Amino acid sequence: MIKKEKLNNGITIVHEYLSDVHSATIMIWVKAGPHLENKSQVGICHFIEHMLFKGTKTRNAKDIAFAIEYKGGSLNAFTEKEATCFYAKVLTEESANALEILLDMILYSNFDDNDIEVERKVILEEIKMYEDCPEELVQDLLLNNYWKNHPLGAFITGDSQTVSKLSKQDMLNFMNSHYTPDNIVISICGNYNEEQIIGKIKEYTQNWKSKSLKESTKQIEIHPGIKIYKKDIEQTHIGLATKAIPLVDERRYALAIIDICLGDGMSSVLFQEIREKRGLAYSIETFESLHQDTGLFGIFSACDHNNAKQVIDLIINILDEFKSRGISQEELINAKMQLRGNILIGLESTKYRASKNGRAQLYLEKNFTIDELCQSIDKITVQDINQLCSYMFDKKYYGITILAPEDANTKILEDIL
Secondary structure (H helix, E strand, C coil), rough: CCCCCCCCCCEEEEECCCCCEEEEEEEEEEEEHHHHHHHHHCCCHHHHHCCCCEECCCHHHHHHHHHHHHCCEEEEEEEEEEEEEEEEEEEEEHHHHHHHHHHHHHHHHHCCCCHHHHHHHHHHHHHHHHHHHHHHHHHHHHHHHHHCCCCHHHCCCCCCHHHCCCHHHHHHHHHHHHCCCHEEEEEECCCCCCCHHHHHHHHHHHCCCCCCCCCCCCCCCCEEEEEEEEEEECCCCEEEEECCCCCCCCCCCHHHHHHHHHCCCCCCCHHHHHHHHHHHEEEEEEEEEEECCCCEEEEEEEHHHHHHHHHHHHHHHHHHHHHHHHHCHHHHHHHHHHHHHHHHCCCCCHHHHHHHHHHHHHHCCCCHHHHHHHHHCCCCHHHHHHHHHHHCCCCCHHHHHHHHHHECCCHCCCCCC
16 A cells, blocks of 8 residues: 655655565655756766765765665665656665664765865766767767757757756756755655654655745657767667657556557567568667657667668558558556556565655655556556547658767768658
C-alpha cells in the first residue's frame, strides 16, 4: 500500500512498506533540472548533483561514501531533463541513517572552492567520455537539434564552455531558488520503520521554509530536418525523432504499446525487419523522451555507412506501414502482456518501486496501484494506437541526426526526407 503525506513546508513523502525484503530504497527527488537553466547555466543542475557528494558541515566526501557502502548499501544520483534525484539503497537497519545522510547532503553541503575546481575537472572529463561514445552523442545531438533553442534540448552535462564558467555563487543561487521544500518529493520503499523515518524527515526539515516560486516556462518548438556530423568512428549512428505527447497525457500507455511493437526487444518490428531479416544493423531500438509540456518518440540505430541510407529508408517505410495498416488485435494483446510483464517484474525491485512512486508524485501529483496501472493498460484499444500513430508518424515532423565516419560520403543522405 502506497501512503502519502504532505508536510506543512511543502515536502511530499510517498512511502510503500514491504515486509518480505531486507532493504529499503530512499530517494529524494528535486523538481529542478536542465529545463530551468538559461544559456549561461547549462550544466548547472548536473554540477550541483556532483557537488552534493563532496562534503557537508559534518561529513567529508569519504565519510558520506563510507557510511553507506561500508554498511552494504549503495549511494548515487542522476540528473534528468526536469528533475534531479539522490538515492540510497541500504539494509533495513541502516535506512534512517541513509535518510539523514541524503538530507544532510541537500541541506548542508559545503561547496568548498577547492572541491568545486576538482569536480569541474571531473565533469569536463565526463563530457569528453560522452563525446567518445557515439551511441550517447547521437541521441544528445538529436534532442539538441529537435528542441533547438529550448533548455530541454541542451546537454544535461553542459558543455566545456559553460561548465568552465559556472561559479560557486551561481550554484548557491540556483539551489536557493529551486531546491525548496515545495519542489521536493521523498520516496521510500522496502522494509523500514515508518514512525522513525517519517519522524526523522519532519525533525530534520522543520526549519526548511518553502518559497513557492513559480516556474517560468519557455514555449517549445520542434525543428524537423536532417543534421549530419562526422567523427572518427567506424559505424554511422542514426537518430530519428518525431513529435509525441507530454508525460501527463493519458495516451502515455498507448505510446508505451507503440514503443514495444516497433522497437523494444527482439520481437519488435524494427528489430525483425532490419537486423534479423536483412542483417543491416546490430543495434536498432526505440525510445521515449516525455516531459511536462512536450515529448518525442525516437529511434536509434548504428550500421555500416554503406547501409545507412537503406536503414533510414526502411525505418521511415516501416513507420508509414505501421501507421497505414494499423495495429492488429493480436499485436495489441501481445504488447499489453509484455508491458504488464515489464511493470510487474520491475516491482520486484525496491529501487524501481521507489522511482515509480516518486516520479509519479513529482510529475503527476498522483500515485498508481498495480491494479490501476494494469487497468489503464487493459483499456487501450486498437483505435487508440492507430490514432496516436496518425498523430506522430508524418515525415513533416521527422528530425534525423546522423553521426558518420570522417571519410564517409554523406551527400546521398542530405535529401533523404
